[in-house]
Amino acid sequence: MPRLILVRHGQSxxxxxxxxxxxxxxxxxxxxxxxxxxxxxxxxxxxxxPTVAFTSFQTRAIRTLHLALExxxxxxxxxxxxxxxxxxxxxxxxxxxxxETAAKHGDEQVHIWRRSFDTPPxxxxxGSRFDLSGDPRYANATVPTTESLKDxxxxxxxxxxxxxxxxxxxxxxxxxxxxxxxxxxxxxxxxGISDDEITGLEIPTGQPIVYELDDExxxxxxxxxxxx
Ligand SMILES: O=C(O)[C@H](O)COP(=O)(O)O
Numbered sequence: 001m002p003r004l005i006l007v008r009h010g011q012s013x014x015x016x017x018x019x020x021x022x023x024x025x026x027x028x029x030x031x032x033x034x035x036x037x038x039x040x041x042x043x044x045x046x047x048x049x050p051t052v053a054f055t056s057f058q059t060r061a062i063r064t065l066h067l068a069l070e071x072x073x074x075x076x077x078x079x080x081x082x083x084x085x086x087x088x089x090x091x092x093x094x095x096x097x098x099x100e101t102a103a104k105h106g107d108e109q110v111h112i113w114r115r116s117f118d119t120p121p122x123x124x125x126x127g128s129r130f131d132l133s134g135d136p137r138y139a140n141a142t143v144p145t146t147e148s149l150k151d152x153x154x155x156x157x158x159x160x161x162x163x164x165x166x167x168x169x170x171x172x173x174x175x176x177x178x179x180x181x182x183x184x185x186x187x188x189x190x191x192g193i194s195d196d197e198i199t200g201l202e203i204p205t206g207q208p209i210v211y212e213l214d215d216e217x218x219x220x221x222x223x224x225x226x227x228x
Contacts, residue, residue: 008064089151
């Protein structure tokens with residue numbers, strides 16, 4: 001049975017500081033590193049050993065993948081990085097403190113920016129110090145100025161279908177180390193969650209989520225590995 005394991009990166013420095021992160025590249029905290037290692041220990045303990053891995057272009061997800069694979073003695077498996085698995089771009093909110101932004105614009109507005117399905121945050125201003133359009137890692141990508149969850153889904157899902165599904169169909173155990181909103185995009189698709197309901201789904205850091213799939217890539221079962 002095809003098996004897909006999703007893991008959100010461990011706590012990042014800006015998760016800790018409560019700042020909007022999006023595409024900005026921040027590293028894991030010590031706690032985040034420990035969460036990533038723990039995820040790998042869990043994979044090994046439950047005998048859920050990935051045979052192929054995918055991650056984003058962002059350090060926090062890449063390092064989570066590597067720390068987990070190291071713990072599971074699987075650093076040798078093939079891995080692919082792609083910007084399409086990046087976090088949702090936070091536009092002009094990137095770098096701002098989430099609590100200060102709520103105090104300034106109100107909780108309701110910030111909730112819309114964070115959790116609405118199709119209302120993106122304000123665009124990133126040209127020349128912002130968080131503008132990554134000149135970053136060499138994105139030389140072959142179009143860096144957005146902001147993204148809603150809907151926009152994120154529009155890049156994550158085609159990538160999943162074209163690049164990840166063939167491995168699942170070939171019998172691989174696929175590990176995807178990514179981000180709250182790129183994983184929300186996958187969970188929405190795989191579990192058939194509505195546009196309204198997906199906004200209430202929170203994906204915890206460093207907790208492997210396992211999908212057992214049928215041959216048509218439909219969900220048979222979804223569970224947190226820590227609960228088995
Ligand atoms: O990009 C970020 O700031 C977080 O990783 C995800 O933020 P969210 O919980 O506001 O979607």
